[in-house]
Amino acid sequence: MTHQQDNPNHDDGNQPDRSEADREHGKDADIVHLDAARAGRQPQKPDTDRSEPDSPAKADGPVLEGAVVRVDQSGPTGADWRTALEAKARNRQPIIPLWLRSRSEAVETFAWVSRHYLHVAGYQVARLPLYGGRLTARAPRGLLRLVGGSIKWTFDLEGEPVRLAAVQKADPEAYLKLSRQRDRRVRLRALAFGAALVTLLIAAILVAKQPTATQWMALAVAIATLGVLGKPADRPLINRAVVPSAVEKLTSDIVIRALTVLGIAGINQAVAKNPKDAIRFVAPITRDGPGWRADIDLPYGVTVADVMDKRDRMASALRRPLGCIWPEGDSTIHEGRLILWVGDKDLSKTVIKSPLLKASSHDVFKGIPFGCDPRGRPIVVPLIEQNILIGSQPGQGKTASVRVLASGAALDPSTELWIHELKGTGDLDPHEQNCHRYVSGIEDEAIAYAADSLALLRKEVMRRAAALKALPPDLCPDKKVTRQIADKRSLGLHPLVAVFDECQNLFAHAEHGDKAGQDAEFIIKLGRALGVILVLATQRPDKDSLPTGISANVTIRFCLRVAGQLENDMILGTSAYKNGIRATVFQPGTDAGIGYLLGATPMPKVVRTAYLDTPATQRIADRAHALRANAGALSGHALGETPEQMAPTYDLLADILAVVPPSEAKVWNETIVHRLAELRPEIYGAWADLEGGAKTAQLTTALKPYGIKTMQVWGTPEGGGKGANRIGVAREDITKAITHRDGGRGASAAS
Numbered sequence: 001m002t003h004q005q006d007n008p009n010h011d012d013g014n015q016p017d018r019s020e021a022d023r024e025h026g027k028d029a030d031i032v033h034l035d036a037a038r039a040g041r042q043p044q045k046p047d048t049d050r051s052e053p054d055s056p057a058k059a060d061g062p063v064l065e066g067a068v069v070r071v072d073q074s075g076p077t078g079a080d081w082r083t084a085l086e087a088k089a090r091n092r093q094p095i096i097p098l099w100l101r102s103r104s105e106a107v108e109t110f111a112w113v114s115r116h117y118l119h120v121a122g123y124q125v126a127r128l129p130l131y132g133g134r135l136t137a138r139a140p141r142g143l144l145r146l147v148g149g150s151i152k153w154t155f156d157l158e159g160e161p162v163r164l165a166a167v168q169k170a171d172p173e174a175y176l177k178l179s180r181q182r183d184r185r186v187r188l189r190a191l192a193f194g195a196a197l198v199t200l201l202i203a204a205i206l207v208a209k210q211p212t213a214t215q216w217m218a219l220a221v222a223i224a225t226l227g228v229l230g231k232p233a234d235r236p237l238i239n240r241a242v243v244p245s246a247v248e249k250l251t252s253d254i255v256i257r258a259l260t261v262l263g264i265a266g267i268n269q270a271v272a273k274n275p276k277d278a279i280r281f282v283a284p285i286t287r288d289g290p291g292w293r294a295d296i297d298l299p300y301g302v303t304v305a306d307v308m309d310k311r312d313r314m315a316s317a318l319r320r321p322l323g324c325i326w327p328e329g330d331s332t333i334h335e336g337r338l339i340l341w342v343g344d345k346d347l348s349k350t351v352i353k354s355p356l357l358k359a360s361s362h363d364v365f366k367g368i369p370f371g372c373d374p375r376g377r378p379i380v381v382p383l384i385e386q387n388i389l390i391g392s393q394p395g396q397g398k399t400a401s402v403r404v405l406a407s408g409a410a411l412d413p414s415t416e417l418w419i420h421e422l423k424g425t426g427d428l429d430p431h432e433q434n435c436h437r438y439v440s441g442i443e444d445e446a447i448a449y450a451a452d453s454l455a456l457l458r459k460e461v462m463r464r465a466a467a468l469k470a471l472p473p474d475l476c477p478d479k480k481v482t483r484q485i486a487d488k489r490s491l492g493l494h495p496l497v498a499v500f501d502e503c504q505n506l507f508a509h510a511e512h513g514d515k516a517g518q519d520a521e522f523i524i525k526l527g528r529a530l531g532v533i534l535v536l537a538t539q540r541p542d543k544d545s546l547p548t549g550i551s552a553n554v555t556i557r558f559c560l561r562v563a564g565q566l567e568n569d570m571i572l573g574t575s576a577y578k579n580g581i582r583a584t585v586f587q588p589g590t591d592a593g594i595g596y597l598l599g600a601t602p603m604p605k606v607v608r609t610a611y612l613d614t615p616a617t618q619r620i621a622d623r624a625h626a627l628r629a630n631a632g633a634l635s636g637h638a639l640g641e642t643p644e645q646m647a648p649t650y651d652l653l654a655d656i657l658a659v660v661p662p663s664e665a666k667v668w669n670e671t672i673v674h675r676l677a678e679l680r681p682e683i684y685g686a687w688a689d690l691e692g693g694a695k696t697a698q699l700t701t702a703l704k705p706y707g708i709k710t711m712q713v714w715g716t717p718e719g720g721g722k723g724a725n726r727i728g729v730a731r732e733d734i735t736k737a738i739t740h741r742d743g744g745r746g747a748s749a750a751s
């Protein structure tokens with residue numbers, strides 16, 4: 001942009017024709033005169049003003065040629081209409097209110113409204129005798145007021161002082177005028193009063209002839225009327241069933257008042273300079289869910305993080321509980337865009353019901369309903385291709401959040417669940433029945449079991465990588481686990497959710513910690529695309545208790561109340577604190593269940609988790625168990641198998657191939673079990689001890705996860721005897737399953 005000095009004779013159109021020579025001599029250099037440039041920013045003045053002879057430029061400096069080109073050009077902004085429309089569309093109001101879109105939410109709202117009015121009606125009906133008593137007590141005063149008022153009205157006693165004033169002023173004309181007016185009035189009013197008395201008398205005679213009930217009713221009406229007339233000015237007849245809430249409407253004045261008392265220098269200076277425009281409201285303050293929402297542009301240089309830091313002061317300035325004040329940024333617009341949401345209800349006192357409570361089943365590919373944001377919008381945490389890290393001080397709701405995630409995963413029978421609760425309080429015991437691996441304890445054995453799980457998971461990740469690689473491209477074009485692949489249980493690529501609650505006890509363990517940390521890091525880095533999902537919860541987020549390789553690589557983070565920046569950033573990621581995502585703002589204890597959720601939604605969000613107490617979790621777990629039993633998806637611990645049986649030192653399919661030579665195409669289950677018991681008595685010995693039918697069923701169940709079906713097989717007992725048809729397995733099915741599982745490598749090993 002060029003800026004030139006004032007010259008009324010200058011023709012703008014000539015500007016591009018200036019000669020090279022001129023340029024060389026600097027005559028044509030772009031001259032930016034400060035005063036002129038500043039003047040250019042002022043609102044446009046008439047031309048005559050601009051060329052005033054005594055302007056400072058002319059008086060003090062050399063006369064320069066050129067015309068003022070305003071730094072800020074007037075006219076339209078030049079923004080593309082589609083961009084402008086898109087910007088507007090971001091703030092579109094929903095056609096159907098949000099609460100009406102979800103059937104369950106609408107039903108809940110209607111139920112709530114009905115309950116509310118039933119409560120009000122019940123409250124008032126119960127107080128009818130009290131109101132009756134009050135009316136009766138007030139009736140005599142009402143009667144006195146009625147009689148006194150009627151006499152005053154009939155004899156126009158209100159006009160008395162005016163008439164007296166006329167007498168005192170000795171104004172006969174006025175007095176006569178007033179007296180005549182009064183006489184006319186009194187005549188008319190006396191007639192009306194008489195008529196009213198006669199009507200009352202007739203009504204009384206009529207009522208006297210009516211049955212007693214009618215007489216009582218008439219008396220009640222008369223007493224009620226007199227009672228209402230006798231009401232003292234300061235005491236209402238009816239008690240309020242619902243005390244009106246003291247929620248003040250949020251106005252711009254209140255918001256500005258609150259922002260200016262926060263002690264933020266940037267705001268105070270800007271407001272002192274420009275009280276009207278320093279804090280700008282970019283949209284009208286509106287209702288948004290159960291609260292008020294103000295969209296604000298903070299003064300230049302002030303960030304949303306500055307305001308978030310002072311949330312408690314803001315709560316005081318707005319005269320609301322801390323749990324109602326939820327400032328949020330929108331950095332997609334700019335760092336100073338503040339969305340201040342002031343709720344009617346304190347979030348920390350709201351218990352959020354989980355939709356899982358009533359769900360008959362759940363699909364983990366749709367994420368897990370986790371809780372709500374302060375505005376009451378449901379928040380879903382994606383699980384597939386994710387790992388989740390949860391952290392907080394003790395007692396802030398980690399286990400409660402883990403319960404929600406575990407319950408969602410349990411209700412999807414295609415998902416394998418491994419739970420390690422390393423506090424030993426049994427908070428996740430309800431789900432034991434659904435777990436392939438489960439441990440609850442803080443002792444060394446429990447920690448060793450959890451460490452074993454990570455070692456197994458590491459192997460599982462490697463196995464899955466090979467299996468996924470071997471899948472034909474039409475089945476798995478993206479080399480990712482999909483619902484379709486997960487449903488084919490025989491592929492062994494179904495989602496596997498492994499929960500480690502109080503994982504600091506594992507990672508900081510002297511013997512198992514290091515190895516477990518390395519395994520977890522490996523799984524976090526590679527397991528995501530292979531359907532292996534880690535959920536880690538810790539109350540001690542420091543370097544020793546949470547290896548940095550883990551905290552740096554998790555994709556979803558949920559941080560409930562923590563004490564300081566270090567813990568905050570360990571859970572929420574480096575710089576989270578600096579960027580204003582501070583779980584230190586939550587109150588210890590009172591804000592249990594409220595945390596910052598990162599990675600699950602496009603922007604970091606404050607979320608209150610849904611709360612499932614032990615009985616509720618038990619109900620969900622029982623439902624999940626029935627679902628899994630039906631789908632034949634129970635395995636490992638859920639079937640009562642001991643951890644040794646699941647130890648990585650044996651491979652059932654390989655062992656079967658070892659005991660069934662290629663010459664035997666089909667073999668009875670019981671024969672295989674006997675041979676397996678001989679091969680590895682410590683593992684299969686218990687199977688061989690089972691009764692005939694149970695022995696056969698044991699192998700059938702153990703082969704189910706691999707998609708191997710048993711069949712009727714003709715054979716003879718090993719020790720000799722009569723031939724018979726019994727349940728057995730085809731060796732070919734075993735080799736095929738190994739081929740599938742190991743991505744082709746097994747075939748060669750098997751043959």
Ligand SMILES: Nc1ncnc2c1ncn2[C@@H]1O[C@H](COP(=O)(O)OP(=O)(O)OP(=O)(O)O)[C@@H](O)[C@H]1O
Binds near residue numbers: 350539592609610
């Ligand atoms: N979403 C929630 N809604 C309501 N109350 C909650 C919620 N989450 C947690 N709480 C309350 O907080 C208490 C502690 O929760 P929880 O046991 O999950 O905490 P924790 O962080 O796992 O504790 P610790 O570190 O001691 O194991 C619960 O007993 C419950 O009363």
